[in-house]
Amino acid sequence: MSQALAEPQLDDAQRAASRLNHLMQLLPAGLVVLDDGGVVVEANPQAIELLGEPLLGQPWRSVIGRAFAPQADDGHEISLRNGRRVRLATRALDPEPGQLLMLTDLTETRQLQQNLSHMQRLSALGRMAASLAHQIRTPLSAALLYAANLGNRNLDEAGRARFQDKLMARLGELEQRVNDLLLFARGGHTQAQQKVSAEALCQQLATSCEAALERRQARFDWQCDEALQLQANPDALVSGLQNLVNNALEAGATALRLHARPQGEFLALTLMDNGKGMSAEQQAQVMTPFFTTKANGTGLGLAVVQSVCRAHGGRLELQSVPEQGSAFTLILPRLHDKDMSDD
Numbered sequence: 001m002s003q004a005l006a007e008p009q010l011d012d013a014q015r016a017a018s019r020l021n022h023l024m025q026l027l028p029a030g031l032v033v034l035d036d037g038g039v040v041v042e043a044n045p046q047a048i049e050l051l052g053e054p055l056l057g058q059p060w061r062s063v064i065g066r067a068f069a070p071q072a073d074d075g076h077e078i079s080l081r082n083g084r085r086v087r088l089a090t091r092a093l094d095p096e097p098g099q100l101l102m103l104t105d106l107t108e109t110r111q112l113q114q115n116l117s118h119m120q121r122l123s124a125l126g127r128m129a130a131s132l133a134h135q136i137r138t139p140l141s142a143a144l145l146y147a148a149n150l151g152n153r154n155l156d157e158a159g160r161a162r163f164q165d166k167l168m169a170r171l172g173e174l175e176q177r178v179n180d181l182l183l184f185a186r187g188g189h190t191q192a193q194q195k196v197s198a199e200a201l202c203q204q205l206a207t208s209c210e211a212a213l214e215r216r217q218a219r220f221d222w223q224c225d226e227a228l229q230l231q232a233n234p235d236a237l238v239s240g241l242q243n244l245v246n247n248a249l250e251a252g253a254t255a256l257r258l259h260a261r262p263q264g265e266f267l268a269l270t271l272m273d274n275g276k277g278m279s280a281e282q283q284a285q286v287m288t289p290f291f292t293t294k295a296n297g298t299g300l301g302l303a304v305v306q307s308v309c310r311a312h313g314g315r316l317e318l319q320s321v322p323e324q325g326s327a328f329t330l331i332l333p334r335l336h337d338k339d340m341s342d343d
Contacts, residue, residue: 209242262334270327
């Protein structure tokens, strides 16, 4: 009697197990089951396709060494040696020992996002074409005028120095606008990255902004809380920070302060100013490419800073109070002691 009752229950359990196994094979995500020793005991076809073989019976640590290829911009995702990009989630098999790993392939999603971002930038660049000639022509015309005045043999030394300063300022403005356009067109991506200290970035920014600060009679201070480092293109970051400095000066700021500090796993670079600040409406639009409240502005400055942050795996944050000033913070992944000791 008891045997007769047990047989249907056994059949139900087998059917449930078979159905569960079938569903596991059909899942679009890769599933890997580890025993309590960290050895792969089960894997569905998607996991095998992502991680390659051998997989079953292999220690998970050796699978990581063979299949994973971490990149500097991975963030919460992981790059594989085969070029795929995945998100890895883990769950304990309570009450049984072991772990369940789920790998979600994000490669096509990220490619679509990059393509969409590229198309949006192309569209934005198309909208800029109509105004670009005017934006470059104005400082270029002024530069040509100052250069012509320098050719006047009757010009005294004081006048020559004055026109020379004006000429260099207009040429610097032209260079900044061209650099902004190139950085924006590339989506903030830069070619060469290196280990750089936050202190070096602060010093480089202070040097590059010295002339602009002197012209506006503004003060610039910086503070670095500790020996912070990050993997970055220093020229791109300084160019982005320089945009923030220029915006602050144009907003009437007379005191600027750059503060570098750790913020969890990240480095926070905050530039504070005592300019005129922004309303809530302006803050909602200020990151939009080509949005500007200035008569001769390109509207690219903050969009460039945001693009540079994203290209470095970070983000840009803003706090502003009308008539009191603004604080822009670049949140960037920082290197830790182990990363700094690696060659």
